[in-house]
Amino acid sequence: KIVKESKKGDNIVDGIKDAEKVADGVKISKGGSETIDYFVGPNGKALPSQYKNWIGTNMQEELLSQAENPQLQNAIKQLYRGKSFIGDGGTADVIKFERETGIMLGKNGGSHIQKGIDMASYIENKILTQNLSETDKALATKLLGDLNNALGR
Secondary structure (H helix, E strand, C coil): CCCCCCCCCCCHHHHHHHHHHCCCCEEEECCCCCEEEEEECCCCCEEEHHHHHHECCCCHHHHHHHCCCHHHHHHHHHHECCCCCECCCEHHHHHHHHHHHCCCCCHHHCCCHHHHHHHHHHHHHHHCCCCCCHHHHHHHHHHHHHHHHHCCC
């Protein structure tokens, strides 16, 4: 049961809905006396509690607010899905998670490695070759470095 104290004007319904979406201790019974703990992220997907240290804060909005170049903004939208909660929500952290745990998080149980390779190439060949502001160049370079690190390059 979720209880929230409110002051006049608070939108209590939205607060409760958000809390329910991010329930962090959902217990699911797996028959008999065995119980597995799951953490549920903002996208409604469950992650076994043994991987709770991988849960982080999605950085998409913050990164988008820093980027000026439309192609860089598009790359950020592709790399950081709005409700992803593994690490910083980016493809690089998802690749690291998949490599360390063996759990594939892509569509139909696929890996994010090819996406990482493709996005690294896109950043290197289509974004960093442009006349970028210093901020955009630093951001694109950081994104590329994160991907290359996750890919073991």
